[in-house]
Amino acid sequence: MSDRGQSAPVRVALLGCGTVGSEIVRLLAEQADDLAARVGAPVELAGVAVRRPHRHPELPSELVTTDAHALVTREDVDVVVEVIGGIEPARTLLLEALKAGKSAITANKALLAEDGATLAEAADASGADLYYEASVAGAIPLLRPLRESLAGDRITRVAGIVNGTTNYILSAMTVSGASYADALEQATRLGYAEADPSADVDGYDAASKAAILASLAFHTRVTAADVHCEGIRAVTAADIAAADVLGCTIKLLAICERIPGSDDGDPESVSARVYPAMIPASHPLAAVDGAFNAVFVEADAAGQLMFYGQGAGGAPTASAVLGDLVAVARNRVIGGRGPRDSSYASLPVRSIGGVPTRYHVSLEVADRAGVLAAIAGEFARHQVSIAAVRQTGGGAVDGNGGARLVVVTHTAPDAALASTVEALSGLDVVYGVESVLRVEDLGRSVSALGVTG
Known part of the structure; x- marks a missing residue:
């Protein structure tokens, strides 16, 4: 038992009171009795740091401050909850809290993906807890498992699928x-997309979450800079239709994998990447529609596990924050500590060029004899094996007419496919490489995708 005694309240400083922060305040008040019973002591709000106090008339004036630094360093504060986002001043404030021995809870995926190691080291040095369940997939209990x-x-x-906005758009x-x-436009009108949807x-956004997931899963520090990142702006209605022909759907995926070492001496490594990909329509992830998130975890003994639910929003994210708050508050009451940062494996992060997958390549080509042979020759020259070829009629691309050619490959390194596409773009019989999409089987065979050689 700590020297505070079980009846002494656990005092919480809240940094930020936007959509998530206001929900945290509401839940702390509404569930005060239940939280006290679960923790073993009352959980009290010591103060709320905001930039514009006049925008928060619902908060008791004695709790509101614009001086976040003074709030996190107060002696009567036990736990600091950060929901302001961004890198600074969030990083400085959390470091001040941790160095002072205060437990810290954050939903800040960007900060954790860029500099989570510094926060973890500060927590270890002071013996404080650092929890961040809300940083990935909202209310879905994913990081703690x-x-x-x-x-x-x-x-x-x-x-x-770890980004609800892009999943809504693709759905x-x-x-x-x-x-x-x-x-x-529809997603923006309904509130699923921000005015500036770039992240x-x-x-x-998904890349930051992938860095956090990879770091936890593989006991290796992975930053956002290590994650290969592609968005969905280039996905077209034609790509969606092409996926349907293959019995697939297109989703923006965050994929973190442990890649075994090779007989050639390549060490075991990890890959973290984000991009739109075709996945089999029969896979459970294909049925995840709207703004929902879903994550598959594969482990040697446990096998496949799926986590599904609301990945964003004020109430779901606040739910995850309060789950962390109960854990760290209980630790303070009984004198325990939560799990520490684990990066003992320190595996190298493989660049995207060395990551193997399959591809769907759509080409606009001349509709005449010898075209297929020329294209197949470039794939062979770059050691990318073709699994299937499909030709459809095209428009009058030139005086000789044109056609659309779709090539689905077997597994090949990304660098080999990139070289192939570059070479194809230089052929006079290729009018354009319309799209290149990866095909992620996620445990399915080629035949399961309805593709024949």
């Missing part, structure tokens, strides 16, 4: 045949 429930297992892959395109621009549609 990775860090605690599966601590005795060997995780081999974490893959899934709308799939259901209605809408263009990307029309689906984005979502360009994949940066």
Whole structure:
């Protein structure tokens, strides 16, 4: 038992009171009795740091401050909850709290993906807790299972949909045949997309989450800079239709994998990447529509596990924050500590060029004899094996007419496919490489995708 005694309240400083922060305040008040019973002591709000106090008339004036530094360093504060986002001043404030021995809870995926190691080191040095369940997938309990429930297992892959905005857009395109621009407009109108949707549609939000997931799953520090990132702006209605022909759907995936070492001496490594990919329509991830998130975790002993639910929003994110708050508050009451940062494996992060997958390549070509042979020759020259070829009629691309050629490959390194596409673009019989999409089987065979050689 700590020297505070079980009846002494656990005092919480809240940094930020936007959509998530206001929900935290509400839940702390509404569930005060239940939280006290679960923790073993009352959980009290010591103060709320905001930039514009006049925008928060619902908060008691004695709790509101614009001096976040003074709030986090107060002696009567036990736990600091950060929901302001961004890198600074969040990083400085959390470091001040941790160095002072205060437990810290954050939903800040961008900060954790860029500099989570510094926060973890500060927590270790002072013996404080650092929890961040809300940083990935909102209310879905995902990080704690990775860090605690599966601590005795060997995780081999974490893959899934971790951005609700892009999933809503791609779902709308799939259901209605809408263009990307029309689906984005609809998502913005309904509140699923921000006025500036770049962080979502360009994949940066998902990349930050992939860095956090990979770090936890593989006991290796992975930053956002290590994650290969592609967004969905280039996905077209034609791509959606092409996926349907293959019995697939297109999703923006975050994929974190443990890649075994090779007989040639390549060491075991990890890959973390985000991009739109075709996946089999029969896979559970294909059925995840709208703004929902879903993540598959594969481990040696546990096998496949799926986590599904609301990945964003004020109430779901606040739910995850309060789950962390109960854990750290209980630790302070009984004198315990939560799990520490684990990066003992320190595996190298493989660049995207060395990551193997399959590809769907759509080409506009001349409709005349010898075209297929010329194209197949370039694939062979770059050691990319073709699994299937399909030709459809095209428009009058030139005086000789044209056609669309679709090539689905077997597994090949990304660098080999990139070289192939560059070479194809230089052929006079190729009018344009219309799209290149990866095909992620997620455990399915080629035949399961309806592809024949």
